[in-house]
Amino acid sequence: MNIEILFDAIILVVLLFIGVPAPLCFAAAALFLFVVGDFNNANFLVSSGFTKLSSLILLAIPLYIFAGGLMTEGKIATRLIDLAESMMSRVKGGLGIVVIFSTAIFGAISGMSTAAVAAIGSIMIPKMVERGYDRGYATALVAASSVLALLIPPSSSMILYGWVTNTSITAMFLAPIIPALLLIGCFSVLNYFLTRKMTLIELPPTTLKEGALDVWFKTKRAAFGLAMPVIILGCIYGGITTPTEAAAIAVVYSIPVAVFIYRGLDFKSFASVAWKTGQIAAVLMILVFFSSMLARVWTMENVPQTVLEFMLGISDNKIILLLLINLFLLVIGMFLDDISGVLLASPMLLPVAISLGIDPVHFGAIIGVNLGMGLITPPTAPILYFAGLIGNTTLPKMVGYTMILIIFGYIPVLMLTTFIPSLSLFLPELIIGYQPLSK
Amino acid sequence: TEKMRLSAIEPPTSTVVQFANSFSERVQAASHDEIQIKVYPSSQLGDWVEVHEQVMEGTIDLAIQPLSNGFNDVLALQWFPYAALDFKSGQKAFSEGGVIYETINDALAYQDIKILGAFVSGMGGIVYTKAAPNPRDPNSDQGLKIRVWPGATTHQALLDRLGYQTAPIPWSDLYTAMQTGVVDGAIGATPELAMNNFSDIAKMWVQNNDHFEVSFIAVNKFRFENLSKEQQMILSKVASELSAERFAVAEQEHQKYLQQMRDKGIEVVELTKEELQTVADAVRKDVWPKIQGEIGADNMSKLKLSLGIK
Amino acid sequence: MTRFPLQKIHVCLLSFQRVLIGISTFTISVLIFIQVFIRYFLDIPLYGVEEIAAYLAVWLYFIGSGYGIYKGNHISASVMDLLLPNQRSKDIFQAFVSVLTLILICWIFLLCFDYFQWSMKRVPKSPELRLPLFYVHFAMVFGLGMMTFYSVIETVRRFIYISKREDYVSLATSDDNKNSLNSSKSL
Numbered sequence: 001m002n003i004e005i006l007f008d009a010i011i012l013v014v015l016l017f018i019g020v021p022a023p024l025c026f027a028a029a030a031l032f033l034f035v036v037g038d039f040n041n042a043n044f045l046v047s048s049g050f051t052k053l054s055s056l057i058l059l060a061i062p063l064y065i066f067a068g069g070l071m072t073e074g075k076i077a078t079r080l081i082d083l084a085e086s087m088m089s090r091v092k093g094g095l096g097i098v099v100i101f102s103t104a105i106f107g108a109i110s111g112m113s114t115a116a117v118a119a120i121g122s123i124m125i126p127k128m129v130e131r132g133y134d135r136g137y138a139t140a141l142v143a144a145s146s147v148l149a150l151l152i153p154p155s156s157s158m159i160l161y162g163w164v165t166n167t168s169i170t171a172m173f174l175a176p177i178i179p180a181l182l183l184i185g186c187f188s189v190l191n192y193f194l195t196r197k198m199t200l201i202e203l204p205p206t207t208l209k210e211g212a213l214d215v216w217f218k219t220k221r222a223a224f225g226l227a228m229p230v231i232i233l234g235c236i237y238g239g240i241t242t243p244t245e246a247a248a249i250a251v252v253y254s255i256p257v258a259v260f261i262y263r264g265l266d267f268k269s270f271a272s273v274a275w276k277t278g279q280i281a282a283v284l285m286i287l288v289f290f291s292s293m294l295a296r297v298w299t300m301e302n303v304p305q306t307v308l309e310f311m312l313g314i315s316d317n318k319i320i321l322l323l324l325i326n327l328f329l330l331v332i333g334m335f336l337d338d339i340s341g342v343l344l345a346s347p348m349l350l351p352v353a354i355s356l357g358i359d360p361v362h363f364g365a366i367i368g369v370n371l372g373m374g375l376i377t378p379p380t381a382p383i384l385y386f387a388g389l390i391g392n393t394t395l396p397k398m399v400g401y402t403m404i405l406i407i408f409g410y411i412p413v414l415m416l417t418t419f420i421p422s423l424s425l426f427l428p429e430l431i432i433g434y435q436p437l438s439k
Numbered sequence: 440t441e442k443m444r445l446s447a448i449e450p451p452t453s454t455v456v457q458f459a460n461s462f463s464e465r466v467q468a469a470s471h472d473e474i475q476i477k478v479y480p481s482s483q484l485g486d487w488v489e490v491h492e493q494v495m496e497g498t499i500d501l502a503i504q505p506l507s508n509g510f511n512d513v514l515a516l517q518w519f520p521y522a523a524l525d526f527k528s529g530q531k532a533f534s535e536g537g538v539i540y541e542t543i544n545d546a547l548a549y550q551d552i553k554i555l556g557a558f559v560s561g562m563g564g565i566v567y568t569k570a571a572p573n574p575r576d577p578n579s580d581q582g583l584k585i586r587v588w589p590g591a592t593t594h595q596a597l598l599d600r601l602g603y604q605t606a607p608i609p610w611s612d613l614y615t616a617m618q619t620g621v622v623d624g625a626i627g628a629t630p631e632l633a634m635n636n637f638s639d640i641a642k643m644w645v646q647n648n649d650h651f652e653v654s655f656i657a658v659n660k661f662r663f664e665n666l667s668k669e670q671q672m673i674l675s676k677v678a679s680e681l682s683a684e685r686f687a688v689a690e691q692e693h694q695k696y697l698q699q700m701r702d703k704g705i706e707v708v709e710l711t712k713e714e715l716q717t718v719a720d721a722v723r724k725d726v727w728p729k730i731q732g733e734i735g736a737d738n739m740s741k742l743k744l745s746l747g748i749k
Numbered sequence: 750m751t752r753f754p755l756q757k758i759h760v761c762l763l764s765f766q767r768v769l770i771g772i773s774t775f776t777i778s779v780l781i782f783i784q785v786f787i788r789y790f791l792d793i794p795l796y797g798v799e800e801i802a803a804y805l806a807v808w809l810y811f812i813g814s815g816y817g818i819y820k821g822n823h824i825s826a827s828v829m830d831l832l833l834p835n836q837r838s839k840d841i842f843q844a845f846v847s848v849l850t851l852i853l854i855c856w857i858f859l860l861c862f863d864y865f866q867w868s869m870k871r872v873p874k875s876p877e878l879r880l881p882l883f884y885v886h887f888a889m890v891f892g893l894g895m896m897t898f899y900s901v902i903e904t905v906r907r908f909i910y911i912s913k914r915e916d917y918v919s920l921a922t923s924d925d926n927k928n929s930l931n932s933s934k935s936l
């Protein structure tokens with residue numbers, strides 16, 4: 001391997017490790033290659049960052065965050081939880097499943113995992129503890145489920161992946177859905193086994209008719225929230241709008257819903273959602289700004305090609321190489337959040353994946369599941385720590401349960417996603433007639 | 440040795456990139472490995488506007504692509520509708536000494552870019568996912584929404600005149616937009632582009648020669664002038680040789696892709712010579728006055744003079 | 750003596766940034782919505798609206814990035830907090846990290862400034878509205894300028910706290926504390 005590239009990787013890792021903000025770590029790595037490389041001026045760095053930032057496609061990210069924020073502030077989470085609860089009231093360990101399902105539905109409204117933790121976790125964790133669930137388990141489950149927000153459309157990471165790799169966002173929204181459903185299934189089963197030893201306080205059983213009526217009533221209460229993903233996906237897949245435009249429609253839809261129908265929003269809280277959205281978007285986009293600089297120098301210095309040759313030097317077996325890529329992503333995910341991970345890994349690894357005959361949409365799903373898992377994998381596990389904050393518990397109390405959810409939930413789903421391409425390609429092929437590479 | 444970077448927008452399998460590769464190989468051979476050109480396909484070094492900027496700056500030495508009109512409006516002359524009507528008149532206008540080539544070269548002098556040659560991709564047309572009712576008639580309302588590339592003032596006016604609605608959509612969103620029906624078709628493509636990108640969703644291709652699709656071989660002026668005289672000669676010579684070779688086969692290649700589309704079951708509508716002339720006359724009469732501002736009155740009269748139009 | 754007006758400017762600057770960020774977010778959504786609405790229902794293309802939205806977003810991101818430094822919101826992945834034994838060693842180490850960060854930000858600031866000057870000289874224009882792009886490129890200079898400004902404050906404060914042998918409190922945290930103090934007074 002080229003010594004300069006190796007040195008660049010070391011700079012990146014060391015700076016990240018000591019806690020320099022990720023965007024500036026990317027900048028440092030880009031500047032290093034710029035200085036040692038053969039370039040006459042740095043305008044191309046600034047220009048590549050600027051071009052990405054001013055893209056209309058990426059505009060979808062602040063808009064989805066905004067729409068999600070408005071619905072959250074309009075107390076949509078409570079209604080979703082009520083609905084999931086009335087559906088699961090007859091199941092043993094039902095409250096755990098309520099968490100899994102309500103975060104999943106919430107994920108269809110919001111593009112960010114943190115929003116799911118804050119909205120669902122703050123209601124559900126105390127409720128679960130009250131009913132006899134272990135606090136560490138409740139928190140770990142909320143964290144693990146919240147990652148679903150990243151796999152269920154709309155999703156900021158999938159928008160970014162599509163944009164960085166020039167893959168259709170519309171296809172990228174569909175690709176991780178089946179893996180997400182598999183995760184929901186795995187978590188539900190694991191929930192059954194993990195809660196067996198806990199003494200849970202179950203609600204008295206209701207008759208089927210009462211239950212059905214209750215579900216119907218709760219569905220009506222949550223209807224305006226549930227309509228939002230339908231509107232977004234309907235606009236995109238019905239050929240009415242691009243994903244960015246659908247996001248703007250979602251924002252405009254959620255304002256009257258939150259203000260007049262759910263009555264959760266006054267001017268002050270509206271303004272606060274607006275500027276907090278802008279702040280979150282800015283933090284993400286600055287990461288995009290610097291990572292595009294890094295990606296550009298990498299291309300100019302042939303880094304993806306070097307990585308490809310290096311990996312092919314280890315083995316030419318497709319299965320081993322795919323495992324290696326996953327291992328590599330796992331390590332990235334251990335230290336980085338999903339957005340930084342996508343921005344770092346996709347320009348470097350997609351050429352490798354394509355040379356192995358992996359379709360870009362399929363690879364996006366692999367990256368999504370893998371880096372999603374990274375959000376709850378220590379040492380750097382932003383979603384897990386955040387959930388700990390919300391659930392008022394510490395890492396040691398959560399880590400055991402988290403590892404079980406990872407090893408028996410995420411890892412099997414990750415392997416299935418990696419080795420069965422149709423899991424991620426089926427929906428894009430079915431709904432938008434996507435034509436994968438290999439065919 | 441001189442190491443140079445060459446950027447192209449198209450994917451590695453495209454004819455432009457194959458052209459770029461032969462450019463690189465021939466230059467390397469002629470210079471006895473003294474000049475090595477690495478080709479970066481698929482917009483790896485940035486979109487066409489960025490690359491144009493970086494060729495001005497010399498960060499990227501060479502590019503084969505349409506040039507951006509971001510720095511000088513005149514460059515819209517490259518895709519000015521019905522500035523050329525067929526391959527013959529196109530070759531004249533886009534070769535050294537031709538009205539378009541020279542006007543563009545003058546404009547680029549202020550941008551530190553030199554043109555070495557041109558790669559003719561083909562004649563433009565419209566690709567549809569819904570068949571147009573009267574594709575041969577310039578005076579009928581087609582009732583379809585056609586995509587134009589962002590900033591295509593010239594083609595907005597053109598499509599408006601030809602009876603279409605327009606929507607600006609960037610290339611990266613185009614497939615999805617056509618697939619899902621946000622638009623019913625797109626302008627700004629050639630048979631090759633349409634065949635490679637939209638063959639599975641296209642229903643119709645109308646060959647109306649709306650513009651002549653050309654990628655220029657552009658080099659940074661200072662980078663070029665810093666090469667030895669002999670090396671400069673090699674670059675220029677290889678570029679003009681290749682350009683001429685391409686001109687010679689361009690029409691044949693163009694027909695090849697039209698045939699591929701027919702084989703795929705896409706309805707190909709080729710306007711006859713008379714029909715083309717009717718459309719061109721209508722556009723030159725009604726649309727040109729509206730878009731004259733893009734290239735300026737002077738260049739407009741030069742263009743008209745070269746075509747023998749009053 | 751100078752403390753009062755400085756504090757006032759600081760507070761005004763912050764609320765100004767928040768207002769700008771909030772208004773831009775809202776405006777961008779509305780612009781895109783209007784564009785879709787007009788295209789879909791009135792069947793007229795509306796050229797340039799998306800361009801305005803995208804460039805407004807660039808301004809939003811860079812204003813927000815300065816604010817993000819102030820708030821300490823930028824994503825980071827430090828593992829050192831788990832490794833260092835006590836608060837003081839952490840604070841000293843963090844001071845070192847903030848110096849590194851500051852150097853990087855200054856460097857990028859200079860690059861953005863160079864680019865802006867180039868843009869003033871060459872005057873590239875936007876594709877749709879033919880708007881000179883230096884109006885948008887200036888957002889980068891402004892944003893990196895604000896990032897530099899808040900980074901300098903953070904670095905200096907860190908060294909002051911180390912020399913005073915106190916645990917570091919960020920400007921944002923101390924502002925928050927003051928605010929809650931004020932509001933509890935007013936109650």
Ligand code: NA
Pocket residue numbers: 107108109110111112148149150151152153154155
């Ligand atoms: Na989501």
Ligand code: NA
Pocket residue numbers: 333334335336373374375376377378379380381382
């Ligand atoms: Na992690």
